[in-house]
Amino acid sequence: MMVKEIYRAVKFICCIEFWRMSLLWTLSLVISHLRIFALRVWGHKYRNFPRQRVAPISASNRPICIITGATSGLGAAAAKALLEEGFFVILVGRSAHLLSKTKAKIHTLNENAQLETFEVDLSSFSSIMKLKNSLVQWFSDMNLHPSIQLLINNAGILATSYRTTDDGFDEMIMTNYMGAFCLTKVLLPLLIDSPVPSRIVSVSSFTHRNVYDLQVDEEFIYGKPSNFKQYPFAHIYGCSKLCVLLLSYELHQQFCKDKKSQLSVNVADPGAVKTNIMRELPQCLSQLAFLVLNLLGILQIPEKGVSSIIDAALAPPEISGMYFFGGNGRTIRSSPLSYDLMLAKRLWWISSEIFLEMKHKSERSTALSTCD
Template identity: 50%
Template sequence: MGIDRAAIEMVLSFQFWRMAILWPLALLYCYARLNLAALFRRRTSPREHFRCRLVPDSAGGNFRRPICIITGATSGLGLATARALVGEGYHVVLAGRCAESLYRTIQEIKQEYEEAHLTTFQVDLSSLQSVVKFEASFKQWLLDSDLHPSVQLLINNAGILATSSRITADGYDQMIQTNFISAVVLTSLLLPLIKNSSLPSRIVNVTSFTHLCASNMKIDCKKFSRNTISEKYPFASIYEYSKLCLLLFSYELHRRLRAENLSSKISIIPVDPGVVHTNILREVPSCLSQLAFRVLSFLHLLQSPEAGASSIIDAALAPSNVSGEYFFGGRGRRMGSSSLSYDAKAASQLWLNTSIFEEQV
């Protein structure tokens, strides 16, 4: 039997053990908090879990479906979320890198929902030029389709776990750009359409419990550009950092919309599905990723994409008064994220740094 050199090198790395030890502990910590909160609620008053259906605008006799944009929509959580929202009556816009995968996704969803309203756009979130091109193409599609120039739901779901250092054409770490920078830029570009909705609109940012492991590092946009990364790429730390930044951005956007008295019209919800059996570990040696999934399954912590997507649907269809709350683990459950994620000063600094990204587009 041959030796899997890549697996051995991975096991011998600090980042592997950071991921193998700290991430499960963070996940168990989250579930422990949920269970304690549930026990307390049973002793006081139960917390209701309900979803609000967004009724299409039928004014003037025109049946108008709400529009939802989902990034990373061709597999895993994105695909499961798209399928569920089609069932809720949305016109779902699928955003993904591969045209073939987008076509296959449409065919798969239409096997279940023959009358599904679906539209696809190719977009590569590791390229700011591609994000800008998507926004322009999407607005042109709205115009050509004689649709109201608005968006009711944006789900920033796309994300990667890269195990090697790759710098994008824009000069940023690929994982940081895909998981965070492009979500910020896309949200900023689409915000006028989101504000233009006559119905309550929402931005859902898919984050991760791994943000709990991020250290109290200074928020610095230089971390996102061509910097001096050691030969051993700190992939676990950078992934945690990207998810923390997405949380900081979510809370800061919520605060700014509230200051504009728009929080009742536009809600911002970060959501964490927990551990889901997707291809997120595709860059980890297969023997290690399969072992990880077996262990998580044995501990009853591993969910199917459909089960994991339920938390995203909860966030998408929750009442508007839960804007700025952190959804975790489905069944409408909410909890507090890390204390660092609520640091308003750090979030404000990050907001200033993100303006650099927007200037590039």
């Protein structure tokens, strides 16, 4: 077993994606931290925002927060923190067992925690579509206002091999980006209808800085192979996180910039956090990566790394379109490509077309099943 693991690690080291991760990703992370350091030392003007509580719906109803990827790591840490801030937290994950386990663990720490769980697989369009109906029914059963005050798109994977979903998408692109897009589209009416200010926080990554060009088309969204000999997982992961940024900035342009609604949109970059995101890498290499990042002083545990997510969630209601990084309410600029408005609009349009195609396909399938 040890020999097999060593062979796998050696083989992994020989691929270019390993060096993209170990060198370029680390460099991007260090540069982000240096930007914070430079702003502090040389006194350049930078923006940081204090946390504020979100107003309750009524005297008896807490604001509703939905967190995806909430069964471990940053998602679970965000749930604990936002419960303390007065939210009713809905945990969303693809494993009913892990959701129950996380819920029970939180209740042992906070017996008064107001929690609910929904099993949703973000790599499955049909699973995402079922969520809104389940939520509306839940709101009715609980006698709550049918609205959401906070959506945190946290779920993400780092897949080292090419795998397709039942809908024909590359699993990593679907989970990290297209799943978040579809979920956001489905839940937008519930966010917009909130009687108090609402917000979307999407979790991106410093890895987006390594993407210097993005050809947005249907083939890219589906993640179809382009004659690559080896799955370029590090590049695709960075692209998926850039798409999360483009989606967020486009939502900001549509709903927040001209104060058309009470909805705001922010992005959070937690930095390097010790989670199970690298579980598909050879264990010796993931442990080595954590060791190096720890020696550099930039590795965090989830309870610390979640600070940028909470900062983005609890910034004043009028704050939107910001990239939170480094904790203490601090923001920096994301990569120049992430601010390309035409690219963001094109990504939105193509993603929306795919969303509608899948929605119509799903409706036809449901209609046929009903007829049978």
